[in-house]
Amino acid sequence: xxxxxxxxxxxxxxxxxxxxxxxxxxxxxxxxxxxxxxxxxxxxxxxxxxxxxxxxxxxxxxxxxxxxxxxxxxxxxxxxxxxxxxxxxxxxxxxxxxxxxxxxxxxxxxxxxxxxxxxxxxxxxxxxxxxxxxxxxxxxxxxxxxxxxxxxxxxxxxxxxxxxxxxxxxxxxxxxxxxxxxxxxxxxxxxxxxxxxxxxxxxxxxxxxxxxxxxxxxxxxxxxxxxxxxxxxxxxxxxxxxxxxxxxxxxxxxxxxxxxxxxxxxxxxxxxxxxxxxxxxxxxxxxxxxxxxxxxxxxxxxxxxxxxxxxxxxxxxxxxxxxxxxxxxxxxxxxxxxxxxxxxxxxxxxxxxxxxxxxxxxxxxxxxxxxxxxxxxxxxxxxxxxxxxxxxxxxxxxxxxxxxxxxxxxxxxxxxxxxxxxxxxxxxxxxxxxxxxxxxxxxxxxxxxxxxxxxxxxxxxxxxxxxxxxxxxxxxxxxxxxxxxxxxxxxxxxxxxxxxxxxxxxxxxxxxxxxxxxxxxxxxxxxxxxxxxxxxxxxxxxxxxxxxxxxxxxxxxxxxxxxxxxxxxxxxxxxxxxxxxxxxxxxxxxxxxxxxxxxxxxxxxxxxxxxxxxxxxxxxxxxxxxxxxxxxxxxxxxxxxxxxxxxxxxxxxxxxxxxxxxxxxxxxxxxxxxxxxxxxxxxxxxxxxxxxxxxxxxxxxxxxxxxxxxxxxxxxxxxxxxxxxxxxxxxxxxxxxxxxxxxxxxxxxxxxxxxxxxxxxxxxxxxxxxxxxxxxxxxxxxxxxxxxxxxxxxxxxxxxxxxxxxxxxxxxxxxxxxxxxxxxxxxxxxxxxxxxxxxxxxxxxxxxxxxxxxxxxxxxxxxxxxxxxxxxxxxxxxxxxxxxxxxxxxxxxxxxxxxxxxxxxxxxxxxxxxxxxxxxxxxxxxxxxxxxxxxxxxxxxxxxxxxxxxxxxxxxxxxxxxxxxxxxxxxxxxxxxxxxxxxxxxxxxxxxxxxxxxx
Numbered sequence: 001x002x003x004x005x006x007x008x009x010x011x012x013x014x015x016x017x018x019x020x021x022x023x024x025x026x027x028x029x030x031x032x033x034x035x036x037x038x039x040x041x042x043x044x045x046x047x048x049x050x051x052x053x054x055x056x057x058x059x060x061x062x063x064x065x066x067x068x069x070x071x072x073x074x075x076x077x078x079x080x081x082x083x084x085x086x087x088x089x090x091x092x093x094x095x096x097x098x099x100x101x102x103x104x105x106x107x108x109x110x111x112x113x114x115x116x117x118x119x120x121x122x123x124x125x126x127x128x129x130x131x132x133x134x135x136x137x138x139x140x141x142x143x144x145x146x147x148x149x150x151x152x153x154x155x156x157x158x159x160x161x162x163x164x165x166x167x168x169x170x171x172x173x174x175x176x177x178x179x180x181x182x183x184x185x186x187x188x189x190x191x192x193x194x195x196x197x198x199x200x201x202x203x204x205x206x207x208x209x210x211x212x213x214x215x216x217x218x219x220x221x222x223x224x225x226x227x228x229x230x231x232x233x234x235x236x237x238x239x240x241x242x243x244x245x246x247x248x249x250x251x252x253x254x255x256x257x258x259x260x261x262x263x264x265x266x267x268x269x270x271x272x273x274x275x276x277x278x279x280x281x282x283x284x285x286x287x288x289x290x291x292x293x294x295x296x297x298x299x300x301x302x303x304x305x306x307x308x309x310x311x312x313x314x315x316x317x318x319x320x321x322x323x324x325x326x327x328x329x330x331x332x333x334x335x336x337x338x339x340x341x342x343x344x345x346x347x348x349x350x351x352x353x354x355x356x357x358x359x360x361x362x363x364x365x366x367x368x369x370x371x372x373x374x375x376x377x378x379x380x381x382x383x384x385x386x387x388x389x390x391x392x393x394x395x396x397x398x399x400x401x402x403x404x405x406x407x408x409x410x411x412x413x414x415x416x417x418x419x420x421x422x423x424x425x426x427x428x429x430x431x432x433x434x435x436x437x438x439x440x441x442x443x444x445x446x447x448x449x450x451x452x453x454x455x456x457x458x459x460x461x462x463x464x465x466x467x468x469x470x471x472x473x474x475x476x477x478x479x480x481x482x483x484x485x486x487x488x489x490x491x492x493x494x495x496x497x498x499x500x501x502x503x504x505x506x507x508x509x510x511x512x513x514x515x516x517x518x519x520x521x522x523x524x525x526x527x528x529x530x531x532x533x534x535x536x537x538x539x540x541x542x543x544x545x546x547x548x549x550x551x552x553x554x555x556x557x558x559x560x561x562x563x564x565x566x567x568x569x570x571x572x573x574x575x576x577x578x579x580x581x582x583x584x585x586x587x588x589x590x591x592x593x594x595x596x597x598x599x600x601x602x603x604x605x606x607x608x609x610x611x612x613x614x615x616x617x618x619x620x621x622x623x624x625x626x627x628x629x630x631x632x633x634x635x636x637x638x639x640x641x642x643x644x645x646x647x648x649x650x651x652x653x654x655x656x657x658x659x660x661x662x663x664x665x666x667x668x669x670x671x672x673x674x675x676x677x678x679x680x681x682x683x684x685x686x687x688x689x690x691x692x693x694x695x696x697x698x699x700x701x702x703x704x705x706x707x708x709x710x711x712x713x714x715x716x717x718x719x720x721x722x723x724x725x726x727x728x729x730x731x732x733x734x735x736x737x738x739x740x741x742x743x744x745x746x747x748x749x750x751x752x753x754x755x756x757x758x759x760x761x762x763x764x765x766x767x768x769x770x771x772x773x774x775x776x777x778x779x780x781x782x783x784x785x786x787x788x789x790x791x792x793x794x795x796x797x798x799x800x801x802x803x804x805x806x807x808x809x810x811x812x813x814x815x816x817x818x819x820x821x822x823x824x825x826x827x828x829x830x831x832x833x834x835x836x837x838x839x840x841x842x843x844x845x846x847x848x849x850x851x852x853x854x855x856x857x858x859x860x861x862x863x864x865x866x867x868x869x870x871x872x873x874x875x876x877x878x879x880x881x882x883x884x885x886x887x888x889x890x891x892x893x894x895x896x897x898x899x900x901x902x903x904x905x906x907x908x909x910x911x912x913x914x915x916x917x918x919x920x921x922x923x924x925x926x927x928x929x930x931x932x933x934x935x936x937x938x939x940x941x942x943x944x945x946x947x948x949x950x951x952x953x954x955x956x957x958x959x960x961x962x963x964x965x966x967x968x969x970x971x972x973x974x975x976x977x978x979x980x981x982x983x984x985x986x987x988x989x990x991x992x993x994x995x996x997x998x999x
Contacts, residue, residue: 111125176242204254204255272293298350298353301323322502332356333355333358396418423446423675447508450511476489496526499555531605533656534660561588561905561917578632579627586635591638594646595649598652696756716739741771790827815934819956829891841889860874862920890927891930895936
């Protein structure tokens with residue numbers, strides 16, 4: 001019609017009727033789209049009332065309302081107002097839908113109550129759906145409350161505010177409820193289950209009984225209303241839970257204070273985790289139940305023997321001897337009563353332990369000259385055998401010097417010959433039939449004797465003429481103190497009383513000139529009342545030297561793996577424990593602790609040192625008066641310049657005497673260890689060994705995973721010793737060749753293998769082909785059987801890698817299974833696990849991806865304000881495996897990229913300490929059945945400290961290749977008729993295609 005009007009004659013346009021028609025048409029064209037908008041389903045009565053107000057006309061919305069009525073409103077005059085009303089209606093509809101959705105969501109969400117194990121009490125389980133809905137809906141309500149149309153409409157404003165209040169209450173109640181439940185579960189076993197603690201804390205036990213009754217009543221009735229919103233908005237519930245939480249926190253605080261009093265009574269408890277300490281205290285009246293915790297309180301007391309009852313034969317509460325972790329037994333000098341409060345009788349055990357070692361020492365000294373040394377060695381504990389032996393060596397050298405001054409010029413040469421003969425006798429014994437315990441003792445004694453021989457040789461070479469010369473004074477000289485009749489260690493002018501902590505049969509380090517220099521510096525640091533700070537590259541023996549020195553003077557040494565999770569409170573607890581026990585603390589990677597914490601550490605340690613200088617027996621530490629043992633000392637070991645390391649504050653540096661640990665004399669260490677393992681040709685073989693590793697370092701590729709330093713050398717030497725005893729028919733050079741080849745081939749890349757074998761051929765000419773690889777034939781068959789069961793191809797290289805991984809697991813407890821994606825790493829360890837299970841060696845594994853969680857979730861952390869310990873994945877897994885004695889092999893498979901952040905907290909697990917140290921001061925040992933398997937595709941972000949701590953199996957891309965994968969896939973195809981064809985096609989095309997892609 002508008003078009004028709006436009007085509008009319010121009011003369012018509014002057015008519016009034018034309019003008020009216022045109023205006024009517026324009027009004028209609030404007031009104032019709034508005035009519036269409038007003039037809040929107042979002043329009044409600046309130047919006048029509050707004051339209052009436054806007055147009056100033058009244059109408060009734062019923063069935064009779066028609067288009068004419070709408071047009072009569074003259075909408076074309078109110079275009080903007082109409083559009084705004086429609087827009088508002090649409091936005092409000094959206095808000096209505098959102099509120100409805102929230103209502104529908106929370107109408108179906110319910111709390112889940114399940115019965116607690118071994119009881120009829122229900123426990124609350126908050127499902128992930130509730131947490132997720134809470135987060136999403138709270139965010140949505142917050143956004144809605146800021147919207148214009150919610151603020152303009154009181155109805156929506158009330159609805160949104162109401163839901164915000166309800167969900168706020170849900171959040172608050174669930175959070176409090178969860179906290180109450182956790183605390184109640186933790187405290188219930190303590191206050192209800194332990195009679196000892198009820199006696200010790202009567203008021204708090206009564207308080208807990210009231211909470212316990214209230215909590216059980218709450219949980220009984222709570223299951224009647226399961227809808228989340230209704231349950232959480234029940235009148236009085238929030239106040240009731242908050243009251244319970246407050247009361248539980250009071251009980252918890254009382255318990256912490258109680259634990260602190262127990263720690264002060266028996267300071268070794270500072271190094272026991274709170275959960276273990278509670279277990280010890282609650283079962284303290286039964287010594288049999290405490291035995292599993294002994295290793296946490298002592299350096300190497302793992303078990304006690306008790307006197308049996310005369311009639312029943314049951315063990316009484318009188319301990320008669322102690323066992324080390326290696327199985328060595330030492331009898332107590334007199335019965336040790338394990339009765340009364342646990343902290344008291346554990347102190348009795350400490351006193352009995354020291355008295356037993358002292359009494360045995362006094363028995364062993366007179367017997368040394370009464371019988372041949374080769375017989376005397378087997379009569380006493382390893383600790384006293386070494387101490388007495390070193391005491392007599394000191395005495396013999398001093399006597400030789402006296403003879404020298406009297407004119408006998410051959411006195412030192414006579415002493416040298418005696419040392420050589422003693423060593424020859426020892427090596428003869430080592431090569432004979434021995435128990436594992438005796439062999440370890442003899443190897444330790446052999447190591448000490450080699451050093452004694454070298455000391456005498458050096459005194460002769462340098463023509464030392466009297467006992468006061470530095471060459472002799474700088475050695476560790478064991479003497480018997482005239483006054484106390486007890487052992488004492490002198491180094492230069494430092495005189496250190498032997499502390500008689502039982503260290504068991506744990507072996508010792510090879511003693512080199514570097515070790516000697518380190519011992520002099522550290523003992524002088526103790527004489528000057530300072531700490532010690534050995535620093536140097538990875539694998540130079542910093543921590544091990546400190547531990548070895550502690551064992552040499554009979555002191556317990558705690559090693560702590562420092563990380564940025566340690567705060568000043570945790571450090572304060574450690575210093576408190578060290579000061580009161582007189583133990584040594586070795587803080588490994590100390591510069592990983594944040595600088596802010598380090599500056600507080602300097603104040604804390606200075607307080608201890610000032611008390612030592614003042615020769616105090618008690619001193620104030622962090623507002624608490626504690627006792628002080630003069631043997632206390634702290635050491636910090638650091639790798640300079642690695643990622644994630646801080647620079648130490650000057651105030652801290654001043655408290656520690658620095659020791660620079662350079663690369664040790666590998667040739668000498670090799671010679672001593674080969675001799676200790678029973679090799680007669682140790683001098684020549686050690687030279688070949690060191691030359692090979694030096695050439696490998698220089699000539700092979702610079703792969704990140706290669707390590708040709710001290711740790712790698714030590715492990716290979718252990719392997720060589722084992723092989724020598726397993727194959728006595730082989731000559732010594734063949735044994736060493738086999739150890740070097742079989743132990744190193746697994747970690748080499750395909751390009752380096754041929755170079756390595758060439759170097760071996762040069763060092764051991766015409767011998768390589770004569771020494772086959774040592775094979776476990778029965779187990780190889782099990783590997784092939786396991787591979788077939790799992791649907792893998794028992795390819796020769798694949799089976800070889802599995803055998804290499806098994807061999808490496810025997811000598812290394814941390815293994816990197818390394819190689820590009822798709823090279824068969826997972827298949828290798830899964831097949832080994834299956835084969836071991838088939839062979840009757842029960843193997844279990846626990847996979848963890850360390851990069852999928854935060855560091856706190858991985859290792860656990862202490863809550864900064866409540867000091868409550870929150871468990872982590874690794875801490876729980878380690879504890880469960882350490883407490884399990886039924887599995888032959890237990891693997892923690894860490895499948896995820898390595899970075900310096902998380903892997904460095906594993907340092908004390910991966911080195912000889914075999915101990916996971918957590919921020920809570922808990923120390924979880926890596927038991928003999930446990931292994932760490934790190935499945936990774938590169939080691940680009942590893943520090944040398946990490947690389948040197950683990951063994952490596954490198955899987956080249958071509959080792960397994962594509963063929964076994966394809967063969968396994970073809971075997972699984974249901975259409976058997978296609979199998980030959982597919983095999984042919986793959987063989988024909990894959991290799992050329994891959995070659996083309998590589999080019």
